[in-house]
Amino acid sequence: MFLTYLLRELRRRARQAILIALGLALGIGLVITVTAASSGVKNAQADVLHSLYGVGTDITVTQAPSAGSGGFGPVGFGFNSGTRTRPKAGTKINVNRLTTGQYGPISTASVTSISHLKDVAAATGALTMNDSKISLTIGNFSFNGAGGGGTSGVGGGGVGGRGRFAPDFFSVAGVDLSTGALGPLSSARLSSGRTFTAADATSEVAVVDVNYAKQNKLKVGSVIAIGNSKGKGTNFTVAGLVSTPSGTGSDVYIPLAEAQKLAGAAGKVNTIYVAAANSTDISAVQKEISGLMPKATVTTANSLASQVTGSLSSAASLANRLGRWLAIAVLAAAFALAVLMTMAAVARRVREFGTLKALGWRSRRIVGQVMGEALAIGLVGGVVGVGLGYLGSTLVSRFSSKLTATIGTATGSGTPGGGRVFTPGGFGGGNFGGGGGGQLPRGGFGRLATSPTLTVHLTAPVTISIIGAAVLLAIIGGLIAGGFGSWRAARLRPAAALAAVA
Amino acid sequence: MYKLTNVTKTYSLGRNAVGALQSVNLTISDGEWLAIQGPTGHGKTTLLQMLGALDRPTSGSVEFEGKDLAELREADVGRIRAKSFGFIFQTFNLIPTLSAQENVEAALVPLGVGASERRARAADALGDVGLAERRRHLPSELSGGQQQRVAIARALVKEPAVLLADEPTGNLDEETRDEIIGLLERLWRENELTLVLVTHDSPVARRAQRIGVMRDGKLSVEVLGGRPRG
Secondary structure, eight states, rough: OOHHHHHHHHHTTTHHHHHHHHHHHHHHHHHHHHHHHHHHHHHHHHHHHHHHHTTOEEEEEEOOOOTTOOSOOOOSSSSSSSSSSOOOTTTTEEEEEEEOOOOEEEEHHHHHHHSSSTEEEEEEEEEEEEEEEEEEEOOOOOOOOOSOOSSSSSOOOSSSSSSSSSOOOEEEEEEGGGSSSSSSSTTOEEEEEOOOGGGGSSSSSEEEEHHHHHTTTTTTEEEEOOBBSSSSOOOEEEEEEEEEESSOOEEEEEEHHHHHHHTTTTTTTTTEEEEEEEGGHHHHHHHHHHOTTTEEEEEEEEEHHHTTTTTTHHHHHIIIIIHHHHHHHHHHHHHHHHHHHHHHHHTTTTHHHHHHHHOOOOOOHHHHHHHHHHHHHHHHHHHHHHHHHHHHHHHHHHHOOEEEEOOOOOOOSSSTTTTOOTTOOOOSGGGGOOSOOOOOOTSSSOOOOOOOEEEEOOOOOOHHHHHHHHHHHHHHHHHHHHHHHHHHHHTTTHHHHHHHHO | OEEEEEEEEEEEEETEEEEEEEEEEEEOOTOOOEEOOEEEEEEEEHHOOOOOTTOSEEEEEEEEETTOOOOOOOOHHHHHHHEEEEEEEEOOOOTTTTTTTHHHHHGGGGGTTOHHHHHHHHHHHHHHHTGGGTTTGGGGGGHHHHHHHHHHHHTTTTTEEEEEESSTTTTSOOHHHHHHHHHHHHHHHHHHOEEEEEOHHHHHHHHHEEEEEEETTEEEEOOTTOOOOO
16 A cells, blocks of 8 residues: 555656656756766876875975085086087087986985884885986087077077987986885886886886887887986886876886986985875874974875866866855755655645544554655655766766866975076087077086976766765655655644645 | 533634534434534534544543543544544545545555455445445546445445544535435444434434534434434
């Protein structure tokens, strides 16, 4: 009788039931879409962080270079500036220089000390560097003191002009092969070939990012020349190609010992990756490391996440604030509609309920009937809402444009020899003769710009927990509507109900 | 069966109070047919509601088989209503979404009767009122007289002790009225029911054993020549 009565009643007021169900479906669908989009944004943010610091890293430790050091490892072309001697036309210059970028050196003893801290599960060090390769041929030039002559270069000529000039810049990370799934290579996925083994620790073997390999026509077995602190290249054999979640990370990975040798940085790293024993220990570990290394910058994923700017950050803000409140508002409106319409339906059936009470039906049975009808409508709304939510999240995944995330960099020195930016064709000056222009400061050209901007594609994954939450919302919506309606039905006195005008 | 003592019912309507029943005293015997007559608004339906425990008196007692219905808890009153009272209303009050059979079955639901037994008893009850072939029809597909027959079947399917009918022919034409009253009379006789029938229709009232007249909330009762059951 319960189901028969329920279904017949819903059929009788099908239009009203459909309206309530659709309202609930819209609210629930919006909640699912926004929750899925939020989840997607969080995943994208995690991808961004993972691609920078690797999976499993809770804390990174870096140190600013001392003023004027330009990181460590001198950079230069290997010829003196300040002289009036210029190379002869036709002179070939090949320089492959490795520099350690924005971070200062940290002793590997610090890595060991950190790994022994109480709440630290593991720690590893890495050396992240930039390789700048310049091949050029000094062209014919004339000096007229006014800066004419050559087609490029301040001060007339200099390099460039009719010379061949092919710069190549790529990032290199020296990774500690003994610490397994921690460090810059931990979030990379193998595309072809192999990754490092323990036996590679002192070998001239490299693993290359798949995008960089494609651009530079590298494959497994190719040879890539990696510079050193003296500007000379060392050949490394490509053992494998990897990809990182956001398509970034370093371009080339080599064993740490080899990186230290090339950079002239024995016993040094410039980034320490730390995994806490427990996610609840991260703050405590951060404090301990800061105490151990007062001059270091100790960054957690949370503090890094707050530095993320770009459209990913805007999307996160949009999903979390506007999206969430919009979903709540629509859901509240849907619940209110369900309550009002259920109460109206009960009001229309007052005489019917009075008759049932006269037949001996107890209040709780009538309440159960009303609740059952409201719950059935809520569940239908929930199912349709899940469908709408899937549709919404599919549309988000399919049609959302790529998002960018720019990470704020660690502090580096702003003094000459520190934060210089290379501008190809823009240098010249005294070293090469000619007038005007400027002298290239000792230390040569500086490091690359280092504010990484990553591109991520936003997805909106719908998980079982999101669906479960949606079904729960539907049930709650039904119960709220049924509760209000049945409260009214329960209060009916039979005589008054029977006297009501139908 | 019934003993009403100084039953008073007053309704508060805003600032006014309406005395629907005023010190009504009444005794109804087992198996008796009592008609309640009187002009509209003089308390007939209110008295029937007291007898059927659909409402409680403001003061006085309504004893049914020795129990004061006014003093019982709502749950106990509900149980008595479910088991012992059958109601017939002027507007039939069938559940519009249930078929004739399902409407009759609804009366057996509070008694915890199983589904198959409910179906069987409902079918028999409809047969008794001559509507066996209409059991699957919705109320909207039945005439007024047929709907009232369904209502009678619903009232009697649980074999109540008392049948309380509030203007059962009020919405019917003369021919159907006679049909329904004839049916009620037959069923009263066959089932040895106590029948209390409210009507403003004198010919209908005169078929009863006693007539009670309600006027301004007061009841006076006359015996009609001791009309026997058999």
